[in-house]
Amino acid sequence: MKKNFLYVIQSTSFDGIRIQEALDEIMTVAAFDQPVSLLFLDEGVYSLKRGQNPEILNLKNVVPIFDALEMYEIKLLYIEDESLKIRGLSTGDLILPVIPVSRSEIGGLLENFDVVLTG
Amino acid sequence: MKKNFLYVIQSTSFDGIRIQEALDEIMTVAAFDQPVSLLFLDEGVYSLKRGQNPEILNLKNVVPIFDALEMYEIKLLYIEDESLKIRGLSTGDLILPVIPVSRSEIGGLLENFDVVLTG
C-alpha cells in the first residue's frame, strides 16, 4: 500500500521540540517507502533559515536532519511565498532549495496528497 | 510583611486549566492576607463573559470562583477597554463589575503594585 504524504511545517526550530519530533515521524514514514513532501509556511519558514546556531542554547540542531532528507528520497519541499516575504526572507536565505507556492494555491496543493499532516 | 499583588489574566477559560490554576494561586495569596487585584486583557476578557456553559464540554465552570473573589477581599478588577472593544464586548456583557483602563495606562498601572504576575 502506498500513500502520498505531505507534512506542513508551521513552527520554528525553537518551539519546543515540535520540529524535531515531526522530523522523526517524517523519517519513519519514509522508512516505510512512502513518498513524503514538506510544505513550510508561517513561522515554519524560519526553520530553513541559514546560519542558525541552536547549540548556543544547548538545543539540538535540526539542520543536518533537513540535509539528510534527500537521502530518504524526500525531495519536494514547498514553501509559501507570502510567509517568506512577510518575514523579510527570500529563498536565497534558506539552507535548501525549495519550490515557492503562493498562498492562494495552498488549498489546492493539499488536495494533491493522500494524507496531510501537521508537523 | 504585606505586598500588593496584581494578576494579569490573558487567556480565556478554555485555554487548558490556566485560569483555574491562576485562581487557585490568587486564592492562596489572598489567604495569606495579601491585597490582590486582577487585570483582564487580550483573550482574558472573554473569561468574564456572561452565559458561559463549560459544563457542556465537561469542563469546570470558573464563574463561581470569580463570584467568590469578593469574599476573599479581592475587589479591584481592572479591564483593558481596547481588549473588550476589539472583541465586540462592553462591560455590560460581563459577569462582574470592572474598572476600565485604557491601553496606554497599563504600563503605569502595573507599577502601582509590588508584584505583577501572569495568570
Next chain:
Amino acid sequence: MMMIKFAIKISGSPYHSQASDTGYHFIAAALRKGYGIYRVFFYGDGIYNALRYASPPTDEREIVKRWSLLAQEFDLDLVVCVSAAQRRGLLGEEENKLLGGRESDLAEGFRISGLGQWVEAMLEADRVLVFSG
C-alpha cells in the same frame, strides 16, 4: 459501504489546551456512531495523557481514566510513542522491569510502541486526523 476508519494523533498535553478534550469527544462520537478508530497515537506532549496516577480533584473530569474506560468499552487501541515517552519520563513495563520490577506509570488500556505503529495506522485507515495543542 464499509464504515470509514480513522487514524488519530493526539499531541497536546491534557491540561495545556483543549486538544485532548476535543480529541476525546470526537473519538467517542465516532465510536458511538459505528465508525472505526483504527488507532489513537499519543505523540509529543500528548503522552502525558497516559500517566496512570493522575488524580484530579473530584469535581473535575478524569482525563486519563476516561481514555482507559473508552478503550475498554470499544476495544480501542491507544498507543503511546516510546521515544516521546522515554524522553519525557514515562516508562513502560519493560523499562520498569530493567529498573527492578518497578510498577508501570502507564495507565490501563494504553500500550507503548514505536512510530511505525502510527505510520501503519495512517496506511490502513481511511482518514487521518490530528488534535494538537
Next chain:
Amino acid sequence: MMMIKFAIKISGSPYHSQASDTGYHFIAAALRKGYGIYRVFFYGDGIYNALRYASPPTDEREIVKRWSLLAQEFDLDLVVCVSAAQRRGLLGEEENKLLGGRESDLAEGFRISGLGQWVEAMLEADRVLVFSG
C-alpha cells in the same frame, strides 16, 4: 548592598516551549553571579520538569537532570506544586507510600509542596519572575 533574591515560577512543560530552557539559563546565570534564588516553583505543566525517569537521547540536553545538578551545586530549593502534580499524575513520596511503597517519580533535588510555598517565596524575595510556555 544586599544581593537581590529572586522567586521564580516555571509553568511550561519541558518540551513544548522554550520556557524551561530560558528559566534554567536565567537561574544558572543568576547563581553564578552570586544573586539569590529564594525558590523555584514548578506549577501547571511545569511540573513535568520533575519526572525522574526522563531519558532523552544521548545527543540532547537532559532537562530534568540539569535541574537536579543545579540544585545540588547551589543548594537550590526546587518545589513542585502538589495540586498541579497530583492532577497530572506525578506523585511524591507520601502518596507512593500509600500505594504500597512504590518508588517516587520525583527527580533528585525536587520536593513537593503546596501553593503556600510559592506565596511565601514571593513575599520573601525581592523580585518575582515567571517563565511560562
Next chain:
Amino acid sequence: MLHLVQDSPTENNKLVLCIERAVPGQTILLIEEAVYGARCDSSVVAQVMKGIEVLTICALAPDLEARGILTEETLPSIRRISYEEFVDLAANSKHIHTWL
C-alpha cells in the same frame, strides 16, 4: 477538503490565513477558541463574510455553547454542528488538515 481552525481570531491570524489558503468548494470548521470567529461582531467578520462566498464555514456547537455564544450572535450562514456531524464531515472529507 476540511480545514480545522482552533485559535481565536483576536489571538492570532490563523483563521484569516486559512480563509486565504482554502480554495472554492472547501470547508472550514471552527473549533475550540476559533468559534469566536463565527460572531457577527468579530474583528474579522469582513474576511469571514468574504470566505463564505466561496467556502462552507461551520462552527462546533458545543464549543459555541460552552463560551456562551448564542445563535443570534453568530453569522446566519455559519452552520452550528454537533460532534456527531463533525465526525460525518470528517468521514466525508478525503483530506483533513489541522491549522496549528
Next chain:
Amino acid sequence: MLHLVQDSPTENNKLVLCIERAVPGQTILLIEEAVYGARCDSSVVAQVMKGIEVLTICALAPDLEARGILTEETLPSIRRISYEEFVDLAANSKHIHTWL
C-alpha cells in the same frame, strides 16, 4: 519596569501590544521567538522604531545567535544582552512582567 516578550511578531501581536502598553522610561526585553522583532526588516519595524523613541528595547543575544540573526540584521538602537545582563536588568527592575 521590565517587560518580557517571548512571541514572534509574525505569530501574534503581543510585541506590538506590549509597546503600546509600556510607558516612557520602561524597558522591553525580547526573548525567545520575540527576538525576530529586533530585525531591521521585521514586519513590525515601524512600531518598534516608534517604541524606541520613548522606551529602551533590548534583545537576548543567545536567542538571536541561536536563530542566526546577525548584528547587522538588527536595529542598531536595540542592544543585544547576555543572560548575565538579563539577570542584572531584572535585579534592577522593581517590576517585571512576562507577556504570554
